Amino acid sequence: MAAHADSIALVHIAALAADEKQAQDIIALDVAERLGVTDAFLIVSGNSEPQVNAIVDEIQAKVHEEIGLRPVRREGFGLGRWVLLDYGDVVVHVQHQEDRVFYALERLWADCPVIELPEQLRKSAG
Template identity: 55%
Template sequence: MTITDTVHAELRTAAAAASEKLATDIVGLDVGERLGITEAFLVCSAPTDRQIDAIVDEVEFRIKTEHGSQPLRREGRESGTWVLLDYGHMVVHVQHEEERVLYGLDRLYADVDHVDLGLPAVSAPEASQEPGEGSAEA
């Protein structure tokens, strides 16, 4: 992994903030060697424009208060379907679920290392149960 400890800490803070606002499919990517202009991407999704706004607001707030960093650029806030926060050393992408599938950043950077974001692992959905299985009946 080529990202610095500072970037790793900010990436983890951004991921935690996104998670608290119910972002889905949160992924950290070490893109430094591949791109050379930034060290890492955080990519996450949300189903609505309103939730995307909430995630972006929380990420910006937490990064500023905990690390003193502010984005150099913000893109896409008006569209509400893909907001990009460029901090220079990292870029946060908050995408509508459909935009994420369409543009495929995950596929485009499939060959780079993933960054441990310190988030709890998401468990697979439980196998469907027959009615009455596993439930307490009176």
């Protein structure tokens, strides 16, 4: 079973919000068939700890503003290295670029389908 349409809509909102704060390497993966407990991962990078925290703040604000959701769990905020926002059906990973390279989540989940992101994302993303 693929990611639900509501999950994909949340991924799009979060990706656009991250893009507004110049997040880099924005990718969304459909992990529904592999995990069963969540539909999608959104993985984005920032170049500094303050940028990572700014990306997280923007994602939380836009998701709440547009669909009224708050994360059920948030881990790593304040450190600005790897922040996880758990929205239940979607988990957002905002990582410092160095940590992103080290942990390589995209390689770990390479067999999962990529979710197409909105065309409005900056061309330098991804």
